Amino acid sequence: MASIKDVAAEAGVSVATVSRALNGHPSVSPAARARVLAAVETLGYRPNAVARSLRTDRTRTLGLVISDVMNPYFTELARSVEEEARALGYSVIIGNADERPDLQDHHVTTLLDRRIDGLLVSPTDGGSPRMLEAARAGTPMVFVDRWIPGVDVPVVRSDGRAAVRDLVAHLYGLGHRRLAIIAGPAATTTGRERVDAFREALGAYGLPLPDAYIGQGDFQAGSGRRVTEGFLDLPEPPGAVFAADNLMALGALDAVRARGLRVPEDIALAAFDDIPWFVHTDPPVTAIAQPTRELGRAAVRALVERIAGRAGESVALPARLVVRRSCGEPGEPGEPAPTTPSPSPVRRSTP
Amino acid sequence: MASIKDVAAEAGVSVATVSRALNGHPSVSPAARARVLAAVETLGYRPNAVARSLRTDRTRTLGLVISDVMNPYFTELARSVEEEARALGYSVIIGNADERPDLQDHHVTTLLDRRIDGLLVSPTDGGSPRMLEAARAGTPMVFVDRWIPGVDVPVVRSDGRAAVRDLVAHLYGLGHRRLAIIAGPAATTTGRERVDAFREALGAYGLPLPDAYIGQGDFQAGSGRRVTEGFLDLPEPPGAVFAADNLMALGALDAVRARGLRVPEDIALAAFDDIPWFVHTDPPVTAIAQPTRELGRAAVRALVERIAGRAGESVALPARLVVRRSCGEPGEPGEPAPTTPSPSPVRRSTP
DNA sequence: CTGAAAGCGCTTACAG
DNA sequence: CTGAAAGCGCTTACAG
Numbered sequence: 001m002a003s004i005k006d007v008a009a010e011a012g013v014s015v016a017t018v019s020r021a022l023n024g025h026p027s028v029s030p031a032a033r034a035r036v037l038a039a040v041e042t043l044g045y046r047p048n049a050v051a052r053s054l055r056t057d058r059t060r061t062l063g064l065v066i067s068d069v070m071n072p073y074f075t076e077l078a079r080s081v082e083e084e085a086r087a088l089g090y091s092v093i094i095g096n097a098d099e100r101p102d103l104q105d106h107h108v109t110t111l112l113d114r115r116i117d118g119l120l121v122s123p124t125d126g127g128s129p130r131m132l133e134a135a136r137a138g139t140p141m142v143f144v145d146r147w148i149p150g151v152d153v154p155v156v157r158s159d160g161r162a163a164v165r166d167l168v169a170h171l172y173g174l175g176h177r178r179l180a181i182i183a184g185p186a187a188t189t190t191g192r193e194r195v196d197a198f199r200e201a202l203g204a205y206g207l208p209l210p211d212a213y214i215g216q217g218d219f220q221a222g223s224g225r226r227v228t229e230g231f232l233d234l235p236e237p238p239g240a241v242f243a244a245d246n247l248m249a250l251g252a253l254d255a256v257r258a259r260g261l262r263v264p265e266d267i268a269l270a271a272f273d274d275i276p277w278f279v280h281t282d283p284p285v286t287a288i289a290q291p292t293r294e295l296g297r298a299a300v301r302a303l304v305e306r307i308a309g310r311a312g313e314s315v316a317l318p319a320r321l322v323v324r325r326s327c328g329e330p331g332e333p334g335e336p337a338p339t340t341p342s343p344s345p346v347r348r349s350t351p
Numbered sequence: 352m353a354s355i356k357d358v359a360a361e362a363g364v365s366v367a368t369v370s371r372a373l374n375g376h377p378s379v380s381p382a383a384r385a386r387v388l389a390a391v392e393t394l395g396y397r398p399n400a401v402a403r404s405l406r407t408d409r410t411r412t413l414g415l416v417i418s419d420v421m422n423p424y425f426t427e428l429a430r431s432v433e434e435e436a437r438a439l440g441y442s443v444i445i446g447n448a449d450e451r452p453d454l455q456d457h458h459v460t461t462l463l464d465r466r467i468d469g470l471l472v473s474p475t476d477g478g479s480p481r482m483l484e485a486a487r488a489g490t491p492m493v494f495v496d497r498w499i500p501g502v503d504v505p506v507v508r509s510d511g512r513a514a515v516r517d518l519v520a521h522l523y524g525l526g527h528r529r530l531a532i533i534a535g536p537a538a539t540t541t542g543r544e545r546v547d548a549f550r551e552a553l554g555a556y557g558l559p560l561p562d563a564y565i566g567q568g569d570f571q572a573g574s575g576r577r578v579t580e581g582f583l584d585l586p587e588p589p590g591a592v593f594a595a596d597n598l599m600a601l602g603a604l605d606a607v608r609a610r611g612l613r614v615p616e617d618i619a620l621a622a623f624d625d626i627p628w629f630v631h632t633d634p635p636v637t638a639i640a641q642p643t644r645e646l647g648r649a650a651v652r653a654l655v656e657r658i659a660g661r662a663g664e665s666v667a668l669p670a671r672l673v674v675r676r677s678c679g680e681p682g683e684p685g686e687p688a689p690t691t692p693s694p695s696p697v698r699r700s701t702p
Numbered sequence: 703c704t705g706a707a708a709g710c711g712c713t714t715a716c717a718g
Numbered sequence: 719c720t721g722a723a724a725g726c727g728c729t730t731a732c733a734g
Contacts, residue, residue: 019730020729046460056710091444221627280605282633367722379720383720402726405711405727407712
C-alpha cells in the first residue's frame with residue numbers, strides 16, 4: 001500500500017508538504033497542492049490512520065460497551081450512537097458484554113489498549129476495577145442507560161418513574177391488585193430502579209409488593225420464562241406481571257403459552273422497553289418506551305464534550321407508557337371491575 | 352499513560368527486554384522477566400496497540416460491514432462473528448450500512464484506513480469501487496450472506512432453495528394457489544435469489560408468478576407495508592404472501608392489520624429469516640430459518656484463513672422451513688381444500 | 703511556502 | 719540472555 005513517501009516522491013515534494021496539503025494546512029502553494037493531489041490520485045493513496053493516531057495521540061474513535069446487543073433496545077441505542085458519532089467525525093467500536101462482567105472487562109481493556117478517545121458504557125455490574133480505574137485516570141467516559149453510583153462520570157439515561165406510575169394506574173384501573181415484577185440484576189441501576197419505581201407506585205394505591213412477587217431475572221429471555229413459571233406455581237399467582245425489559249417479557253410470553261394460559265385473560269403482562277414487534281405479538285404488549293435515539297445522541301454529545309476537556313452534561317429523559325392490550329381492556333379484566341379512576345393520564349397508542 | 356520506556360526504567364532493563372518479556376519471547380532470564388512484570392504491575396502499564404500495529408503491520412482487527420444492524424438476523428450474525436473472532440484473538444469493528452451504498456462505502460473506507468487485517472462484508476449493492484478495488488488489491492476479504500458475482504472472494508451464505516420449495520409445498524398443500532412475494536433489492540444476491548427460488552418452486556406446481564405478484568421491497572419494514580397494500584388493492588389479491596426478510600414481514604403484518612384483515616384467514620404470510628418474536632406474533636409466523644450462528648463462525652474462519660495467506664473456503668449452509676400458523680392450518684385454508692399431498696417433507700416447529 | 707529532522711511507542715534483526 | 723539501533727507512517731515545531 002502506498003505511503004506518504006511514495007506520494008512525496010511522485011509529487012516531487014517532501015513528505016511534510018504532502019501532509020500539509022492533505023490536512024488542509026493553509027501554507028501550501030496551489031501548485032504543490034495540485035501535484036500532491038494528482039499523486040494521491042494516481043497512487044490511490046490513503047493515509048494510514050494507525051500512524052496518524054500514534055503521532056497525534058487521537059484515534060477519532062469512541063468505544064461503546066453495551067450490555068447485550070441482541071436486545072433490540074441496545075441495538076437501537078448502538079445505532080443512534082454510531083450515527084451521532086459519525087456526524088461528529090468519530091468512528092465507534094462496539095463491545096458486547098452479553099450481561100457478563102468478565103466480557104465487559106475484556107472489552108474495556110481492549111478498547112483502552114486501542115487508545116479510543118472516549119468510552120461510553122452501560123455497565124453490566126457494579127463496575128470492574130479496570131473501568132473504575134479508567135474513570136479515575138481521567139479517560140473521557142460517559143454512562144448510558146445504566147450507571148455506577150459514586151463514580152464521577154456524566155450519566156445519560158431515561159427516567160421511567162412517571163411511566164411506571166402510569167402503568168400501575170392503568171393496571172389498577174383495569175382491576176388488577178396482585179402485581180408482580182420480573183426484576184433485572186440487582187447489580188445494575190436499571191435492575192434496582194425499576195423495582196423501586198414499581199414498589200413506590202404500588203404504594204400509592206396501598207398495594208404491597210411481597211417478596212414472592214419479585215422474581216430475580218437477568219434481563220435475558222430465559223430468566224423471564226423461569227420467573228414467570230415460578231409465579232404461576234404460586235398458591236396465589238399474580239394477576240399481572242411487569243417485566244423489567246423486553247427480553248424477559250418474551251420469556252414470560254413463552255411461559256404463559258407453554259402452560260396453555262392466555263394474556264391478558266389469565267394473566268396481564270407489561271414490559272419496560274418498547275419494540276416494533278410488540279405491536280404484533282399476541283396480544284400486543286403494553287410497554288414503557290424510552291427515547292432511545294435521543295439517549296444515544298445525548299450520550300455521544302456528552303462524551304465529545306468530555307474529550308474536548310469540558311464538563312459533559314448528565315441528562316435524564318422521561319420514558320412514556322404505551323398502552324396496548326396485554327393488560328386487558330377496560331371492562332374485561334381477569335379481576336373485579338375497576339372502581340377507582342386512574343389518577344394519572346395514560347396515552348393510548350394508535351399504531 | 353505509562354509507556355514501555357517507563358517500564359524499562361522501573362525494571363532497570365532495556366525496552367527490548369520489556370518487549371520480549373511481555374511477548375513471551377523465550378530468551379529472557381527469569382529474573383529480568385520477574386522485574387518487568389513487577390514494573391508493569393506497579394505502573395499499571397498496558398501496551399499501546401496503536402504503536403504495536405504500526406510496527407507489526409497487523410491490527411488483529413476484522414471489519415464487518417453489514418447491511419442493517421437493526422435487522423435481528425444481522426444482529427445475530429454480527430454477534431456470532433464477534434464471538435468467533437474473539438475466540439481467535441481478533442476484535443471486530445462493525446460498520447452498519449443501513450442498506451445505503453454510500454454508507455457502506457464510508458465504512459469500507461474507514462475500516463481500510465484503520466488497516467484492519469481482513470474485511471467481512473454483506474454487500475448492500477453490486478459493489479462500490481472502493482470495495483472492488485480492495486478485493487483486487489488483495490485485502491483479505493470474505494462475503495457473508497450476500498455476495499458480488501464475478502469478484503474472486505470466498506462466499507459464506509445459506510442456501511434457501513430447498514426451504515423455499517418446502518414452503519411452497521406447504522402453501523400448496525394448504526390450498527393456496529395465488530402466491531406473491533415481497534422481494535428484496537434486485538442489486539443484492541439475496542434479493543434476486545429468493546425470487547428465483549420462489550418462482551422455480553411455483554413452477555414445479557405449474558403455478559405462475561405474475562409481475563403483479565412480485566412487489567419490489569428494500570428489506571425494510573416500510574417497503575413490506577407498501578407492497579402489501581399494493582397486493583391488497585389488486586383486483587385479485589394474492590392468497591399468500593412470502594416476505595423475503597423478517598422486517599418486510601413485519602411491515603406486511605402492519606398493512607394487513609391496518610385493513611382490518613386477518614392472517615391467515617384473509618391472507619397467508621411467510622417470511623425469510625426466523626426470529627424469536629415470530630413465535631409470539633399473532634399469528635405465529637411460518638419462516639425460513641438460516642443457521643445464522645454457523646454462518647458467522649464459518650465466515651470468520653474463512654477470513655482468518657485468507658489472512659494467513661491460505662485459500663479460505665466458500666460455504667453454503669442449508670436453511671430450513673419452520674412451520675407455524677400464519678399460512679393456515681390443514682383443513683382451514685382461505686382457499687379450497689388441498690388436493691395434492693406435499694411433495695417434500697416439512698418440519699413442524701414445536702416451540 | 704518548504705524541507706530536514708525529531709519523535710509518537712512499539713518490535714526485531716544484529717551484534718555481543 | 720541483553721541492549722543499541724533502525725524503522726513502521728505519520729505530524730509538526732524549527733529554520734530558512
